[in-house]
Amino acid sequence: MNPYVLIVEDEADLATLLEYNLRQSGLETAIARGGEEALLMIAERAPDIIILDWMLPEISGIEVCRRLRATKATKAIPVIMLTARGDERDRVRGLETGADDYITKPFSVKELLARVQAVLRRSNPALTSDQLTHCDIVLDRKAHKVVRGTTPVHLGPTEFRLLEHFMRQPGRVFSRSQLLDAVWGNEVDVEMRTVDVHVGRLRKALNAGFDTDAIRTIRAAGYALAD
Numbered sequence: 001m002n003p004y005v006l007i008v009e010d011e012a013d014l015a016t017l018l019e020y021n022l023r024q025s026g027l028e029t030a031i032a033r034g035g036e037e038a039l040l041m042i043a044e045r046a047p048d049i050i051i052l053d054w055m056l057p058e059i060s061g062i063e064v065c066r067r068l069r070a071t072k073a074t075k076a077i078p079v080i081m082l083t084a085r086g087d088e089r090d091r092v093r094g095l096e097t098g099a100d101d102y103i104t105k106p107f108s109v110k111e112l113l114a115r116v117q118a119v120l121r122r123s124n125p126a127l128t129s130d131q132l133t134h135c136d137i138v139l140d141r142k143a144h145k146v147v148r149g150t151t152p153v154h155l156g157p158t159e160f161r162l163l164e165h166f167m168r169q170p171g172r173v174f175s176r177s178q179l180l181d182a183v184w185g186n187e188v189d190v191e192m193r194t195v196d197v198h199v200g201r202l203r204k205a206l207n208a209g210f211d212t213d214a215i216r217t218i219r220a221a222g223y224a225l226a227d
């Protein structure tokens, strides 16, 4: 699974151009056309990074950024602010509001992609590294291999994506619907029960030959990796 970028931009052409290029470089994307929509989408699924236009209808980019920073769950999400304003004072104001980086329109897409990668690397090295490790589990994204201790774990593609999602944020509890969104994305005909089935398979594969359960079931809340 790739880092998830939310593009918040009301200019449709620019949003589409960014989406195309970000996807080409292996990132997952979604577009919000305004501040209100962005906040709803972020509440539903936290992006790994947000590209946020300053000038938006209804709620401005600055205000969106301020609200994100004031909320515990969204405080740490990296934000790159886009703006047509090149004024130094605006730049300072953008950064003061809590944007991680700031880019002035018109910009080259290549430049923006480089900034996105840089911010991602800084904010969450696990996102851009090929190997994820948690306790005795090591997942290699490039080689598509998983080992627990020294035992190779054979996983189907869905179980692999599930485990990768868990290992990105090892301490976190994911609800079924969050897992559904993250792992199955836009596939429509997937039921909540499907999540249980695949978590069950993942658990079985990880636990084979071990006494300790690699996955925690939190009643009425969801699943997490065990510590």
Ligand code: CA
Residues within 6 Å of the ligand: 009, 010, 011, 053, 054, 055, 056
């Ligand atoms: Ca705009």
